[in-house]
Every structure is written in C-alpha cells, then in structure tokens.
Amino acid sequence: MRGDTDRTSESRSSRIEPGKTQYRLIEYVEDIERYSPGGYHPLKIGDYLNNGRYRLVDKLGYGGYSTIWLACDLQRARYVAVKVIAADASLNASEASLLCSLGNSPSRPGRETIPSLIEQFWAIGPNGKHRCLVTLPARMSLFDAKEASSFGLFQPKVAQSITAQLIRGVAFLHSEDIVHGDLHLGNILVQFPEAIDRLPPSELYERFGEPEPEAVVRIDGNTLSEGVPNNVYVPGWFGACSDDLILGEEKIIISDFGESFNPHNTLRLSSKTLPILQPPEARFCHRPLSFASDIWTLACTVWEIFGQRPLFEAFYPTADRVTAEQVEVIGILPLEWWNNWHRRLEWFNEEGELNLKPDSSRGQDGLRRTWEDRFNDCIQEPRADAGLETVTEEEKRAFETMLRSMLVFQPSERATAQQILHSEWMKGWGQPALEESRAQSTLSK
Template sequence: MDRSTRNSLNTNKRSGQADTPNEFQPSTPGSSRFRYQLIEDVEDLGGYCPGGYHPLKVGDDLDEGRYRIVDKLGYGGYSTIWLARDLRRARYVTVKVLTAYSSAHTTEAKIMRSIQARRLVRAKRLFRFSSMNSGLPAPMEDTNVSQHLVQFPESINNYSTPEPYNKFGEPRSETVIRVDYMPFSDGVPAQVYIPGWYGIRSNDLPLGKDHIILGDFGQSFNPHTTSIFSSKTLPHLQPPETRFSDKPLSFPSDIWTLACTIWEVYGQRPFFEVFWATADRVATEQVEALGILPPEWWTK
C-alpha cells in the first residue's frame, strides 16, 4: 500500500515545470489536519476536503452496484484501498479509490497499460464516479477513479460476505471527532475504518508458495517521455541526486532505492537509519556510510 511522503506541490525552478502530484490539494488555504482528534493507522483526516478522499463505508456500492465494500485494506497519501465483493462475478477484489485531485493527474493507468503486455502486473478495470469532494473545475477532476485487481487466494471467493468476518474479524471503525466542536464539512465521514488484515504470517507460508504481485504504480513514470526532478519515496530511501543533481530522475535512482529496500528486507533495518528524517540528516547518513559525495554535488 502506498504511504507516500506529504510533499507539497511546488514549481521546479530548474526546469520551469511543476511536479505532477498524486495527492489531494486542499481547496482552502492552510492545513486542516489538526481539526480532528487523532486516530492512528488511518489516512490524514484533513484529506476529506474538495479534491481529496472520497468518504466510503462498509456496505457502500460502487460502479452502479457492481462492487460492494466489505472492509478496508489500507490507505496512502492519495488513495484508500478496500476489499469489495464483485456481485456480478461472485468474487472478491481490491478497490483502490483515488482522491479527486490525483485522479486527474496520475499516470498510473497509462503506465499499467504500457506494461500489462509484459505480464508484470495483472489487468485492472477502471471506472469513474462522482464524489462530494470533487470540487475542482476541470472535467477530469469532477470524478474519482477507482481500480480493482484480484490479489486473494481463489478459495476466498467461496465465502459469502459474512464469512470472511468469522475468519479474519469484523471491520473496525473509529468515530471522527472535531476538536473545535464545529459542524462537519460536507464530504467528511462520520467514521473511518482501521485497515483489516487478510494475510498469513510469513513463518506460516510454505517455501516456494509465495506469490509476489507488483500492484502500485501511482508514482511511476516513463523517464523517456517525462522529466521528474523530485522524489516522493520515503526520505531515507531517496538517492542523493534528488537533492543535488540538476538532471531528471531516471533508472539509476530506482536502482538506489531498490538496493536500500533489499538491504532493509534482509537486514531487518534501514541502511540509512534516520530518526525524523530530514534532507540534511539523510545526506549526513549517506556521507557517513559511503563517503563524500561526487565533487559537483559536494560543493552544493
């Protein structure tokens, strides 16, 4: 599940072009995230605003009644992810609901189509629907985009809707409370859901029976056609060129992040372990571990 860092939209001074964001852009000045009582393990409640998250609850129907929301699976900086029952095909699917703003700017669907033939990821079906948080003027921004892809064992499709609750537990929700006791704005849900868990422990997974799926391409881009100069990867995974180079990011940046990720998986701790990561602290860790940066970067 995607947990991208909350980087703000800003104009890239080197290229004269704005970075293309994949997260909501609140329509009113200032942050609204501190209006609500903190609820852990859920999306930023300030994101329920024009251009932001679509409020969903268990039992809601999407795509003209085809998909019924069963439980929440996760969330990111620009989407929420849900377990749903495809009533037409009698199977369970995951549904990724993008924010209204990001649905107009994301290149994820285009990337998915370009790599689908290579069998790197399973096909997704996309559909659009109106949302009370779709408050932006452009036609593409008047809708949210939802995607689904099947990632569950086939046996789960034999369960009727109540049966997964018996095996994995009932959906858990928390009431949303405004700390200033003011009325809720339109588009803010009365309750939010804690992501459920529908997997098995790694120690219980038979060797060779694991099945890895590449399923999140929200930040993906084609460096041959798109110039990106900033990274929304977690700060301790970002390569130094995201800060010091004037050139757009490309495949070497992916190799750096992949290497750091592999290290973290095998070593069970990050290679660059920074508490409350900032650009300066991450750069310090990089230099301490690998030595002084190349001269053209070191002078910066």
C-alpha cells in the same frame, strides 16, 4: 478489537490546533479533514459502486489522495481492490493510463508483478467526481509483514523469492521505459491466495475480524457536513508476520505508480521516495533522474528484504546524515560532489576517513560500520537469533557483488536491471527459490 494489537482502532483525544482540526482524532485512518469538496469520497461498508457491481466488505488502506477498499465483484464472484481517488486528484489519469499500457504490453519476465487494471469507472458524490481503479487485492505490504513480526525477518527462501520477483518486476518496468520512482517495502504488496475467493464475507470476517466503524465527531459539537461520513474504518489486517509467510504464498505485486515516469519524455530532477533511500544524484548531480535512480533504491530495498534493519540508517534522516551513511559504507563521493558537500568535515577528513569521535547517532565510540559490520548486524546475527539459516559464504559473496554493482555513486556506472536479472546471485539463489515457490504453489492448489 480486530487484527493485531498494533492496529488498534481505539479513538484517542489530542491537542487541537485552533482553527485547523475540526474532528476528534481517530488513529490509523485517513485525514478526516480531507472529506471536503475536492477530497475523499464518503463511503461505508456495504455500499455498492459502479451500478451495483462492487459491494464494499472491508477497508484495505488509504493514502493522501485515495482510500482503498476490499469489495466483492458480484459479476465475477471474486474479491477485488477498489481505489477511490480524491476528486481533486481524479483528473490526473497517469496511474490508470500507465497500468492500462503495461497491461497491454507483451508478456515478459516480471510482468506478473505489475497489477492488472481490471477496469476504471467514476463515482459521483458530495465532494465531487472520483476516479475509481479496480485491481486484484493484496493482503499486506512487506513493511507491514515485518512490523507485525517479533524478529522482522522473512524465511531465507521466502526472502530470496521475493527479491527475485522484485528484480524481475523492475527489469520489466525499465524495459517498458518506466522508472517506478518510489520503491520501498510499503509499496511492495503480497497477494491474497486464490483460495480467498471461495470465502463469503461472513467467513472472511470470522477469520480476520469484522470492520469496526469509528464515529466521526466534530469538536465543536455541530453536525457533520454532507460530504463527511458518519463513520470511518481502520484498515483490516489480512496479512501474516514476515516469519510466518511460507514459500508458495509470497507472490508480490509492485504498487503505487504515482511517482512513475518515462525519463525519455518527462524531466524529473528530484526524488520523492523516502529520504534514507534517495539516490545520491538527486542531491549532487543536478541532472534528470533516470533508470539508475530505481537501481539504487532497489538495492536498498533488497537489503531490507534480506535483513532486519536497513543498510543506511539515520534517526533523523537529513540530507547530510544520509550522505554520511552512504560515504561510510561505500566510500568517498566523486570529487566534484565531495567538494560541494560543505558539511563533510563534520563526519570525515578530506580522505574520506571517519572522524573517530563519539557520536550517539552511529553506535559505540563513533566507529565506522563497514559493509561487513552491517551485514552481520542486520542480516546474519538477527537470523541466527531467530533460529533461521544464515547466508552461506558463497551466497554472501554473490549478494554483495550484486548490491555493490547497484550502489555505485555515479548513475552511469551502476548495473542495469537487465544485468542484475542475469547476475550470479539471481542465477544461483533468486531464480531457484522462485521456481521452488511456484512448484509449491502448484502443489497446494
């Protein structure tokens, strides 16, 4: 067994829907049904790509349209990440074009958080022609780091540094007329330390565990089709628990630009990010989304970096429950939106006051959880329980001021990324923590 106990590669049986599932279920791997014409490229550890330049040494992850591999760049003697895109998605060159464009842009604060596209090439296989993108590898997402932790918290200085980096990255994207479109903890990755390149694969396996192949088995007992691999792999765990991540090793990159767009030439009316993070204008405004939509999700993500739990919470995050959470924390919606929210009276009276009736979805006695309540429940008390420093009153005030300026219902009234970059919190806490991290990183080389 490799990695932590939450990343078991044990195969388990499940109920099979007739006519749909062809293969025995394997947990924590890509959808095996997608190994078909137009789908994933079948690969295995040890395979070579791009005329022998890259040798696959482990699996980093997967998505609905790609698998991501850790590979040795045999020309440069370093590790890289190779994203192998499904054939039916490979004609869309938007992500590659965006990374190329950003890589050629002038160096400005935040540029360092955007992955550099080392190169792209094509791989041809039984399922079609696959675009492959090569970038520097990342060891884990912030989501994975928190999930692996008992407390689900980052060290205070680490949280400050990560937040500062993220704000700088979003400010850089917006200065390049790019809306990310899908900011959340799973799309913010922690880079490998540079020292990883000094480890040969054998030492990498000694430290993190060897890849474990899982046999692909058809339920009907027939042999596998040509485009289906004999084995698949659970992604390796190269990360650290959030509370074990130390200052100087928390350098981040922003990933997954599949939902990114330039609002000046692309009309985007709906948000594809996680329901609990979606900005209210995506539901009520019926106007194209723009930079302000990123600012809303950035604020929600920053809160999660600082705290144990999200600012807005809903067990079943329907549109109405998400709106109810937003109103409970921030206040009544703009009048036109308020009047168009037909289920508002299930939670509030016409003045926006919470109906004081028991509701198991919102804690004891259905009482309103204010910003202050949530700050204590999600940030201060969990930090105290974990033996970490709590947020000082001075920082708390600056932090709240910054986030509230980002969580304004009307998009036109929200702070811009540049304003956040020059906020009191960034000047007093975020930027100093980032500078301390860089000094620490320099000393450890």
